[in-house]
Amino acid sequence: MGTRLLGILALVAIVGASAFGLFVVKADLNQGDAQRIMYVHVASAWLAYLSFGVTALAGLAYLVRRDLRFDAVAVSGAELGVMFTAFAIWGGMMWGRPVWGVFWSWGDPRLTTTALLLALGIGYLLLRRLIDDPARRATRAAVAGLIAAVDIPIVHFSVEWWRGLHQGPTIGSPDKILNPSAPGMFVAALMFQLLAFSLAWGWLMLRRYQLARLEWLIEEEGRLGGISAAQRAARSGEVAT
Amino acid sequence: MSALAAAARIALIVAGKDATAELRGRQATASTAFFAALVLLLFGFALGPDPTRLAEAGPGLLWLATVFGGLLTIGRLHQLEADDGALEQLALYPVDRRALYAGKALAGATAMLVLGGLLLPVVALLYGIDLASAWLPLSVILLLGAVGFAAIGTCYAALTVRMRSRELLLPLLMLPAVAPLLLAAVKATTAALAGDPLAELGSWLGLLVAFDLAMLVVGTAGYGFLLEE
Numbered sequence: 013m014g015t016r017l018l019g020i021l022a023l024v025a026i027v028g029a030s031a032f033g034l035f036v037v038k039a040d041l042n043q044g045d046a047q048r049i050m051y052v053h054v055a056s057a058w059l060a061y062l063s064f065g066v067t068a069l070a071g072l073a074y075l076v077r078r079d080l081r082f083d084a085v086a087v088s089g090a091e092l093g094v095m096f097t098a099f100a101i102w103g104g105m106m107w108g109r110p111v112w113g114v115f116w117s118w119g120d121p122r123l124t125t126t127a128l129l130l131a132l133g134i135g136y137l138l139l140r141r142l143i144d145d146p147a148r149r150a151t152r153a154a155v156a157g158l159i160a161a162v163d164i165p166i167v168h169f170s171v172e173w174w175r176g177l178h179q180g181p182t183i184g185s186p187d188k189i190l191n192p193s194a195p196g197m198f199v200a201a202l203m204f205q206l207l208a209f210s211l212a213w214g215w216l217m218l219r220r221y222q223l224a225r226l227e228w229l230i231e232e233e234g235r236l237g238g239i240s241a242a243q244r245a246a247r248s249g250e251v252a253t
Numbered sequence: 254m255s256a257l258a259a260a261a262r263i264a265l266i267v268a269g270k271d272a273t274a275e276l277r278g279r280q281a282t283a284s285t286a287f288f289a290a291l292v293l294l295l296f297g298f299a300l301g302p303d304p305t306r307l308a309e310a311g312p313g314l315l316w317l318a319t320v321f322g323g324l325l326t327i328g329r330l331h332q333l334e335a336d337d338g339a340l341e342q343l344a345l346y347p348v349d350r351r352a353l354y355a356g357k358a359l360a361g362a363t364a365m366l367v368l369g370g371l372l373l374p375v376v377a378l379l380y381g382i383d384l385a386s387a388w389l390p391l392s393v394i395l396l397l398g399a400v401g402f403a404a405i406g407t408c409y410a411a412l413t414v415r416m417r418s419r420e421l422l423l424p425l426l427m428l429p430a431v432a433p434l435l436l437a438a439v440k441a442t443t444a445a446l447a448g449d450p451l452a453e454l455g456s457w458l459g460l461l462v463a464f465d466l467a468m469l470v471v472g473t474a475g476y477g478f479l480l481e482e
Contacts, residue, residue: 075478131429138425142416152412155475156426159408162471163430166464170433173456174440 015222019215025208033201040198046110051202053103055209056096057126062213063093064133068161071154083150084224086157087140088217094133096213101126121171128167132160146231260352267343267356268363274333275364282326282364286371289322293375307380312442315376316435319369319398324424326364327406330357331414340414343480350477354407358472361403369395382446390445390454397461398438404468405430411479437461 033051040047067089074082104123105115117123136156143149275282296314300306334340343353373391377384384391409427413419441457444450 128429128432132426135422135426135429139412139422142418142422151478151481155408155478156412158475159405159430159468159471162467163405163433166433166460166467170436170460170464173460174436 015215015218018211018218022208022211022215025204025211029201029204029208032204037197037201043111046107047198049103049107051205052209053100053107054202055205056100056103057122058206059209059213060093060096060100060126060129063089063096063217064129064157064161064164065089066217067093067136068157071157074150074154078147080146080150080228081225083146083153084221084228085217086150086153087137087224088220090133090136090140090153090157091220092213092216094130094137097126097130097133101130121168121174124171125164125168129164132163136160146228256349260349260355263348263352264355264359267353268359271330271333271357271360272363282367285322285325285329286368288325289318289368289372290375292318292321293372293379297379304381308382311376311380311382312446313439314380315372315442316398316439318372319365320402320428320431320435322368322372323365323402323406324427326368327361327403327410328413328419328423330361330364331407331410332419335414340480350480351473353480354473354476357411357476358400358403358407358469361407362399365399365402366395369399384446387445387448390449391442393458394438394441394445394461397458397465398434401434401461401465401468402431404465404472405434408468408472408475408479411476434461434464437464 029051033048037048039045067086070082070086070089074080074086101123104126108117109115136153139156140149140153143152293314296310296318297307300310331340334343344350346353373384373395376382406427409423409430413422413426416422437457437460441454441461444454444457
């Protein structure tokens with residue numbers, strides 16, 4: 013029941029924050045309506061990095077504790093991470109076309125880093141899909157997640173240098189708007205959307221985790237050749253909402 | 254200190270075993286070097302006959318070909334374990350798993366060095382680049398690149414070695430992960446060939462060292478888990 017309440021709350025918050033960002037806050041003078049993309053774009057990017065961070069930490073916890081529940085958290089984080097990363101890139105491109113004039117800018121290190129993050133996330137999910145044994149899958153995924161977690165900061169650093177050592181940034185960075193000089197309404201809309209998206213993220217994480225546990229139960233059942241109805245009821249109580 | 258010496262000895266034995274297998278005709282390096290040289294030739298077709306353009310793109314093409322060839326090399330170094338069920342035997346030895354990782358990574362780095370060493374003259378010949386004047390920085394870049402690629406590749410190869418679609422999965426996982434290595438190596442090579450006019454060579458070498466160290470640490474910690482199953 014608590015999960016459902018959180019879901020309803022997240023839905024209301026997203027509708028409210030979106031309406032606020034679309035209709036209440038005035039359009040940016042330079043960027044026009046395109047600037048409104050920034051609210052969902054920044055929120056998605058933040059959740060993308062949060063999700064993959066959760067995946068890496070859950071993988072580490074699995075390697076230490078050998079508890080498949082950590083693996084369920086890891087896969088939930090990875091799937092949400094891929095979704096929010098794709099969403100962030102898509103939003104960034106929709107914003108980039110009218111403001112920068114191009115969908116893709118090699119001059120922006122964040123964009124390049126995020127694209128590689130998406131590739132690593134998809135690779136992680138593919139790897140999981142191709143391993144049948146749960147414990148083996150959890151172990152290998154955990155190691156892959158850790159390599160990616162160490163790699164991403166180096167990727168970001170290298171891309172920043174790559175651009176920085178030769179030419180200065182030619183295009184304004186997308187989150188100039190976050191400067192304290194930005195009008196309070198813009199900041200308020202962003203914070204509202206961040207909160208709403210984070211609520212939705214929490215709800216999705218919980219639901220995906222429950223689903224992962226159920227998937228595991230079904231896999232177990234197949235392996236053990238069926239379990240009694242009483243056992244099933246007892247086990248599903250563990251993952252009920 | 255003696256534990257470290259023992260680990261180093263095990264690593265050398267594991268790497269030596271791979272080298273022996275390689276010398277006795279497994280040809281992981283020879284055939285992949287030929288493949289990578291072919292890639293370099295085809296890059297020439299793709300970019301057209303303009304010599305200045307080829308020379309400009311040379312460092313990037315060299316490292317792309319090295320990465321493509323390296324994927325095959327690292328994959329085959331592990332395949333040779335899995336084919337004969339040797340990986341299980343390796344995992345059963347009562348020795349430190351970290352030493353086994355060091356050995357496999359050392360073998361991988363050596364193979365990568367050979368691959369890069371074979372490709373450098375090919376690039377020089379095909380794209381008309383003068384390598385002799387910058388041989389020292391180029392050797393350092395090659396060494397650092399080989400170590401980094403082997404450090405991360407050994408882990409990914411161990412991850413995928415017993416899977417059906419490993420030929421596809423290994424590049425899918427590895428290509429995005431080696432992006433910083435590729436970037437730093439290309440930049441360093443370009444700088445070295447131009448005589449380092451902007452004094453940036455040191456920074457890129459530093460980045461390569463950082464990548465190598467980070468991946469060696471993760472690999473040393475993670476490899477044991479992959480052998481366990």
